[in-house]
Amino acid sequence: MLNVFPRDFTLKCSFSLLSHKEFRFIYPVLSFCMVFCGYSLASLKTWKKPAVCFLVLSNLLPALYTGLIHQRGTLDVMNHIQQLCKESNSPTNTEVSVFFLMPCHSTPFYSHVHCPITMQFLQCPPDLTGNKSYIDEAEIFFSDPVRWLEAHFPNQTVLSTHLVFFEVLEKEISPFLERNSYVKTSEFFHTHVPEGRVGRNIYLYERQT
Numbered sequence: 001m002l003n004v005f006p007r008d009f010t011l012k013c014s015f016s017l018l019s020h021k022e023f024r025f026i027y028p029v030l031s032f033c034m035v036f037c038g039y040s041l042a043s044l045k046t047w048k049k050p051a052v053c054f055l056v057l058s059n060l061l062p063a064l065y066t067g068l069i070h071q072r073g074t075l076d077v078m079n080h081i082q083q084l085c086k087e088s089n090s091p092t093n094t095e096v097s098v099f100f101l102m103p104c105h106s107t108p109f110y111s112h113v114h115c116p117i118t119m120q121f122l123q124c125p126p127d128l129t130g131n132k133s134y135i136d137e138a139e140i141f142f143s144d145p146v147r148w149l150e151a152h153f154p155n156q157t158v159l160s161t162h163l164v165f166f167e168v169l170e171k172e173i174s175p176f177l178e179r180n181s182y183v184k185t186s187e188f189f190h191t192h193v194p195e196g197r198v199g200r201n202i203y204l205y206e207r208q209t
Contacts, residue, residue, distance in 0.1 A: 011026075011028070011029050012026060012029060041055075069192075070191055070192070070193075071190055071191050072188075072189070072190065073188040073189055073190030073191070073201065073202040074106055074107040074108070074190065074202065075107075075108070075112070076188040076189075076202075077107065077164055077186075077188050077202050077204060078107055078108050078112045078113055079112075080186055080188070080204065081096075081098055081113055081117070081119075081162075081164075081204075082112070082113045082114065082115055084096050084098075084117070084162070085113060085115035085116070085117040086115060088117070094161065094209075095118070095161075096117055096118070096161050096162060097117070097118040097119070097120075097160040097161050097162065098117065098118070098119045098120070098160060098161070098162045098163075098164060099119075099120045099121070099160040099162070099163055099164070100119070100120070100121040100122065100164045100165070101122065101141065101145070101163060101164065101165040101169060101173070102121070102122065102164065102165055102166060102197075103122075103138060103197050103198065104121070104122060104123070104124035104136075104138050105121075105124075106121075106198075107121075107164070109121070118160075120160070122137050122138040122141050123136060123137040123138065124136040124137065124138045124139070142197060145169060145172050145173045145176075146172065146173055146175060146176050149173060149176045150176065153180075156180065159180055159207060160207070161206065161207050162204060162205065162206050162207070163177075163182060163204075163205045164202065164203070164204055164205075165202070165203060165205075166190070166194075166197065166198055166199035166201070166202055166203070167199035167200060167201045167202070167203055168194065168197060168198075168199040169197075169199070170203060177205060180207060181207055181208045181209070182205040182206065182207050182208070183205060183206060183207075183208050184203055184204070184205050185204055185205065185206045186203070186204040187201050187202070187203055187204070188201060188202040188204070189201055190202050
């Protein structure tokens with residue numbers, strides 16, 4: 001077991017040096033961490049049961065909050081869009097199209113909706129050309145949202161029927177929304193800790209025709 005520790009430590013240090021970090025990068029070392037946790041608990045001579053109870057409660061409560069409440073809005077809005085898609089399949093309803101004006105990959109996509117609906121989101125592919133002045137679509141949008149919207153939707157025939165965005169963007173694009181007859185039809189709680197471009201709530205606007 002002692003041979004595992006240097007590998008575990010080296011792996012975590014290596015990932016810490018990367019400029020781009022994600023929790024999934026350290027998933028391979030979790031099994032090693034569990035070994036050390038189990039060994040430490042088994043080595044306790046006293047306070048073993050209180051220690052186990054403390055570990056269970058200190059992990060269970062945050063797990064319930066982060067799993068059921070925190071940042072749940074991106075899933076709730078996709079459930080709503082799935083329902084919109086099913087309703088739009090009837091002959092009496094118009095075809096639904098959705099544009100996500102959110103930071104890249106904020107929501108699931110077709111893997112969650114499971115319905116043939118037109119959806120688009122702001123692109124942020126990596127630059128593979130070595131262009132130092134490269135700016136992805138999402139950054140261009142957030143630098144001047146109204147200007148981007150007017151350029152992307154030059155006339156009303158190409159407008160999406162629904163727009164999805166965090167509440168922090170609402171005030172900035174309100175002239176575009178009003179001019180094109182968009183009305184807020186749904187609101188979804190997302191997080192108690194809004195930060196930057198990620199707001200407390202997610203708004204769904206529908207175009208009235």
